[in-house]
Amino acid sequence: MPERRVTVASKVGLHARPAALVAKAAAAQSVKITIRKDDTQPVEAGSILGLMTLGAAHGDEVVLSAEGEGAEAALDHLVQLVGSDLDES
Numbered sequence: 311m312p313e314r315r316v317t318v319a320s321k322v323g324l325h326a327r328p329a330a331l332v333a334k335a336a337a338a339q340s341v342k343i344t345i346r347k348d349d350t351q352p353v354e355a356g357s358i359l360g361l362m363t364l365g366a367a368h369g370d371e372v373v374l375s376a377e378g379e380g381a382e383a384a385l386d387h388l389v390q391l392v393g394s395d396l397d398e399s
Contacts, residue, residue, distance in 0.1 A: 311375050311376070311381075312376060312377070312381045312382055312385055313373055313375045313385075314373070314375075314385045315372070315373050316372060316374065316389045316392045317370070317393060318368055318369065318371075318372060318393075319368070319393050319394055319395045319396075320394075320397050323368050323370065324364060324366040324372075325362055327396060329358050329362050330358055331391065331396050332396070333355065336354075336356040336384075336388055337356035339356075339376070339380070339388075340378070340384065341376045341377065342354065342376065342377070343355040343356065343375070343376045343385070343388060344374070344376070345360075345364060345366075345372050345374050345388075346372065347370060350364070352373075352375065355374065372392065374388050
């Protein structure tokens with residue numbers, strides 16, 4: 311299963327607006343994407359509630375995973391979002 315590690319760039323972490331943007335992008339992918347912090351259970355990246363309960367703050371490293379056809383491209387897209395300052399978007 312492909313995985314990508316990325317550091318959360320948004321100053322508020324994956325909460326509020328950044329969580330909504332990431333969840334919307336993840337839900338639009340053709341594969342299911344999960345996200346986790348080290349040593350935690352993965353949550354669905356397409357779920358705003360899941361992202362917010364993850365507790366990923368600015369500077370935290372998260373791991374995105376996906377499986378299936380198109381997983382690599384989907385992960386690349388999500389890594390770009392999570393690694394961007396979505397507070398400014």
